[in-house]
Amino acid sequence: MYKKLGLDPPCSPPILLDRTKVRGEFGLQVDELSGQHLYACYQCGNCSSGCPLAQEMDILPSRIIRLAQLGQKEEIIRSNTIWICASCFQCTVRCPKGIDIQAVMDTLRQIALDEGVDHFGPDQIDSKHAAEVPQPGLVGVYRKLST
Amino acid sequence: MKRIGVFVCHCGINIAGTVDVERVAREAEKMPGVAFAMDYIYMCSEPGQLLVREKIKEEKLDAVIIAACSPNLHESTFRAAAEEAGLNPWQCEIANIREQCSWIHSDRKKATEKAIKIVGTIVGKIRLNESLEPISVSITKKALVIGGGIAGIQAALDIADSGYPVILVEKDSSIGGHMAQLSETFPTLDCSQCILTPKMVAVGKHPNITLMTYSEIEEVSGYVGNFKVKIRRKATSVNWSTCTGCGLCTEKCPAKVPSEFDRGLTTRGAIYVPFPQAVPNKPVIDRDNCIYYKTGKCKLCEKVCEIGAIDFDQEDLIIEEEIGAIITATGYETLPIADLPHYGAGEVPDVIDGLAFERILSASGPTTGEVRRPSDGMIPKEVVFVQCAGSRDPERFKPYCSKICCMYTTKHALLYKHRVHDGQPYVFYIDIRTGGKGYEEFYHNAEEEEGIVYLRGKVAKIFRDGDKTVVWGTDTLTGRNIEIAADLVVLATAIVPTESTAELANKLRIQTGPNGFLSEAHPKLRPVECINAGFFIAGVGQGPKDIPETVAQASGAACKVISLFSRDHLEQDPTVAWVDEDLCSGCRTCISVCPYDAREYDEEKEIVTVNEALCEGCGSCVAACSCGATQQRNLSDSQIKSMVTASLGGE
Ligand SMILES: Cc1cc2nc3c(=O)[nH]c(=O)nc-3n(C[C@H](O)[C@H](O)[C@H](O)COP(=O)(O)OP(=O)(O)OC[C@H]3O[C@@H](n4cnc5c(N)ncnc54)[C@H](O)[C@@H]3O)c2cc1C
Ligand code: SF4
Ligand code: SF4
Ligand code: SF4
Ligand code: SF4
Numbered sequence: 001m002y003k004k005l006g007l008d009p010p011c012s013p014p015i016l017l018d019r020t021k022v023r024g025e026f027g028l029q030v031d032e033l034s035g036q037h038l039y040a041c042y043q044c045g046n047c048s049s050g051c052p053l054a055q056e057m058d059i060l061p062s063r064i065i066r067l068a069q070l071g072q073k074e075e076i077i078r079s080n081t082i083w084i085c086a087s088c089f090q091c092t093v094r095c096p097k098g099i100d101i102q103a104v105m106d107t108l109r110q111i112a113l114d115e116g117v118d119h120f121g122p123d124q125i126d127s128k129h130a131a132e133v134p135q136p137g138l139v140g141v142y143r144k145l146s147t
Numbered sequence: 148m149k150r151i152g153v154f155v156c157h158c159g160i161n162i163a164g165t166v167d168v169e170r171v172a173r174e175a176e177k178m179p180g181v182a183f184a185m186d187y188i189y190m191c192s193e194p195g196q197l198l199v200r201e202k203i204k205e206e207k208l209d210a211v212i213i214a215a216c217s218p219n220l221h222e223s224t225f226r227a228a229a230e231e232a233g234l235n236p237w238q239c240e241i242a243n244i245r246e247q248c249s250w251i252h253s254d255r256k257k258a259t260e261k262a263i264k265i266v267g268t269i270v271g272k273i274r275l276n277e278s279l280e281p282i283s284v285s286i287t288k289k290a291l292v293i294g295g296g297i298a299g300i301q302a303a304l305d306i307a308d309s310g311y312p313v314i315l316v317e318k319d320s321s322i323g324g325h326m327a328q329l330s331e332t333f334p335t336l337d338c339s340q341c342i343l344t345p346k347m348v349a350v351g352k353h354p355n356i357t358l359m360t361y362s363e364i365e366e367v368s369g370y371v372g373n374f375k376v377k378i379r380r381k382a383t384s385v386n387w388s389t390c391t392g393c394g395l396c397t398e399k400c401p402a403k404v405p406s407e408f409d410r411g412l413t414t415r416g417a418i419y420v421p422f423p424q425a426v427p428n429k430p431v432i433d434r435d436n437c438i439y440y441k442t443g444k445c446k447l448c449e450k451v452c453e454i455g456a457i458d459f460d461q462e463d464l465i466i467e468e469e470i471g472a473i474i475t476a477t478g479y480e481t482l483p484i485a486d487l488p489h490y491g492a493g494e495v496p497d498v499i500d501g502l503a504f505e506r507i508l509s510a511s512g513p514t515t516g517e518v519r520r521p522s523d524g525m526i527p528k529e530v531v532f533v534q535c536a537g538s539r540d541p542e543r544f545k546p547y548c549s550k551i552c553c554m555y556t557t558k559h560a561l562l563y564k565h566r567v568h569d570g571q572p573y574v575f576y577i578d579i580r581t582g583g584k585g586y587e588e589f590y591h592n593a594e595e596e597e598g599i600v601y602l603r604g605k606v607a608k609i610f611r612d613g614d615k616t617v618v619w620g621t622d623t624l625t626g627r628n629i630e631i632a633a634d635l636v637v638l639a640t641a642i643v644p645t646e647s648t649a650e651l652a653n654k655l656r657i658q659t660g661p662n663g664f665l666s667e668a669h670p671k672l673r674p675v676e677c678i679n680a681g682f683f684i685a686g687v688g689q690g691p692k693d694i695p696e697t698v699a700q701a702s703g704a705a706c707k708v709i710s711l712f713s714r715d716h717l718e719q720d721p722t723v724a725w726v727d728e729d730l731c732s733g734c735r736t737c738i739s740v741c742p743y744d745a746r747e748y749d750e751e752k753e754i755v756t757v758n759e760a761l762c763e764g765c766g767s768c769v770a771a772c773s774c775g776a777t778q779q780r781n782l783s784d785s786q787i788k789s790m791v792t793a794s795l796g797g798e
Contacts (some may be wrong), residue, residue, distance in 0.1 A: 012621075014628035018529060019571030022600050041593045043603070043624050066624045069600070097595075 296324020296685025
């Protein structure tokens with residue numbers, strides 16, 4: 001029907017929630033690999049408000065955590081956020097619940113890479129911009145690939 | 148002529164910021180009768196009061212006017228100071244130049260003119276003030292507490308423990324209220340009945356407490372310290388003085404009535420005791436549902452009762468009591484699910500309210516604490532809790548926050564999880580409100596450690612699909628709608644005042660607010676008192692609150708009663724109406740206008756008198772009296788005339 005009307009498929013389909021999703025494989029995997037506890041997040045948004053790259057992300061870091069809580073793996077893997085993230089640790093030091101969001105981001109990148117999804121590499125930075133990229137950003141990029 | 152002193156207060160910049168206080172003092176000095184005037188930064192301070200006392204003596208003043216804030220705040224302060232310096236307290240008056248002048252104006256010149264006029268009116272009045280003595284009324288040191296929930300229980304126990312007799316009136320057959328229905332209580336999860344029943348037993352046994360259950364207030368007259376109350380003791384159809392509470396009748400009764408206590412999840416007989424720990428533990432016959440009262444046949448209970456306690460002919464009794472103070476603690480009900488069409492209006496099975504879930508969780512409940520859903524007894528694995536069901540919805544339902552449901556829903560989800568380990572609780576909420584000691588921590592633990600999923604958003608619709616109850620909600624945090632095929636849905640329905648609150652408030656002549664809850668005299672400083680003297684309030688009847696807050700408020704109300712009873716006489720303001728017997732024609736117009744029933748016709752003298760203890764000094768009768776026979780003390784016609792003249796700029 002969407003095609004007939006020349007529309008994109010729905011971008012906010014309802015989440016059909018059940019206990020296999022909220023405490024299913026994906027959430028447990030993220031918890032285990034990151035050593036964090038997703039359900040400690042109470043969605044204050046402090047990670048997002050302090051994130052220096054938030055304006056470039058299609059999904060804010062706090063919402064990434066939220067989607068992970070609700071088992072929304074596909075949406076996370078499709079997002080550019082995990083690749084834009086510079087692993088700068090701003091979010092981690094700010095989180096009032098002591099969650100290492102950066103570690104969650106690392107984990108999500110790893111899961112995405114395992115799924116064969118890759119969005120960004122240092123080779124994608126053209127030489128014109130390479131000089132302007134802040135060092136922590138570059139370090140972050142390499143760090144991302146080392147996980 | 149009286150020598151009058153005028154003291155103009157700056158109140159920091161509260162008054163002096165807008166009113167030229169020095170000029171007010173200078174102008175006051177010129178007013179007839181004023182012998183002395185001055186201004187000072189804080190009249191109410193200790194040095195300010197000292198000034199008043201000193202000047203009264205030095206200047207040989209006969210009367211003083213303090214031009215300052217509202218008399219509600221400091222009239223008593225300055226009257227006490229005047230009295231200390233040897234004046235009669237009614238020779239001290241307040242001219243309110245703050246609330247009625249500086250705070251509401253910005254033009255300094257005009258505000259100053261107005262302040263001068265205000266002072267002028269009081270000068271005009273005080274010239275003719277009589278010296279008065281307070282009216283002394285005796286006190287009946289016996290309290291009435293209406294409502295036997297935890298609020299009424301606590302208040303009754305506190306008053307009784309301090310040695311005063313208390314009558315506790317409860318409309319149901321047992322005391323306990325809603326707390327008796329609860330399973331475990333947040334945030335410590337202690338068993339509700341375990342902490343409540345000792346207090347219930349204490350009420351039943353207390354030598355100073357007369358417990359009147361299955362009773363309601365019929366009529367209240369009189370005034371603080373001297374109320375006359377008529378209590379209707381409804382016919383129980385069982386002679387409680389001989390009934391041993393053996394329970395044979397309740398077992399044998401063939402009628403089946405949905406149990407109110409178990410929120411309709413079980414049935415009871417027409418003769419019943421609401422719950423096993425009831426105090427008093429005596430049955431009543433619910434005549435509307437009794438087969439004998441409906442058809443004339445049955446009387447099974449009478450047959451099985453070995454001591455012949457059943458009395459089908461029992462009638463309501465009206466008991467009259469003299470009472471000194473009244474605490475109203477009539478508690479709450481919850482908004483019926485039937486009022487929530489989008490949540491199935493009570494027609495969708497397995498959509499229940501919080502109190503029903505308390506019964507399901509309760510060890511003494513219909514499932515002895517096992518979580519089973521009502522429709523088929525299945526152990527639900529997906530349970531959705533819906534907060535703010537009917538609360539915080541000014542367009543369609545109640546505008547206010549019911550305050551306790553955030554906490555009890557978290558408790559419900561937690562207790563469910565403790566009982567059904569592989570089950571998943573979800574909570575839909577707008578905000579999570581956990582203000583209270585240990586409350587936020589309780590919620591954090593539930594979310595973090597117990598895996599309860601909180602979804603931020605309202606539920607739009609709940610409907611049945613096969614044996615599932617489908618919930619359409621949203622989660623604004625992901626920005627996605629949420630659909631859950633639930634096994635059980637629990638609604639945190641809005642807290643509303645008990646149905647009879649309005650009618651009872653009318654009988655007591657106390658106020659209720661826009662949402663029907665009982666009104667306090669001042670939202671901050673007089674939270675347990677009503678505007679009318681001698682009336683106090685406690686518990687959820689005043690507004691939604693949890694048990695700790697209810698108990699604190701009940702003890703507060705009890706303390707107010709105890710402090711009232713600690714005096715032998717009450718002193719009342721003598722500025723009440725009085726009658727010039729020679730002028731009164733006996734027309735009785737005043738009787739019809741007096742809102743406080745303070746006017747009585749004296750058959751012998753053929754005039755109308757004033758009951759000074761009841762008169763609130765409102766002046767309605769004074770205005771209505773066509774003979775000029777009724778006057779108000781220290782507000783006589785001539786005083787009012789000179790006040791009006793002064794306010795118009797004359798002398
Ligand atoms: C689902 C649910 C769970 C809760 N869980 C908790 C919890 O875990 N912890 C906590 O702290 N709080 C909890 N609460 C709140 C708690 O129930 C109240 O704070 C407490 O019961 C209030 O007591 P009360 O005496 O004011 O009112 P009630 O318990 O309502 O008592 C009022 C009494 O007055 C009687 N009455 C009413 N009208 C009249 C009349 N006209 N004449 C004579 N008698 C009358 C009633 O029959 C009743 O016995 C919960 C509430 C709900 C709805
Ligand atoms: S680590 Fe990533 S998500 Fe966190 S603040 Fe830095 S860029 Fe943002
Ligand atoms: S700062 Fe921490 S608690 Fe707040 S939203 Fe981010 S991850 Fe959640
Ligand atoms: S007479 Fe009424 S109360 Fe007694 S057993 Fe029959 S139905 Fe029950
Ligand atoms: S206490 Fe919570 S659930 Fe209850 S009305 Fe207020 S916000 Fe809604």
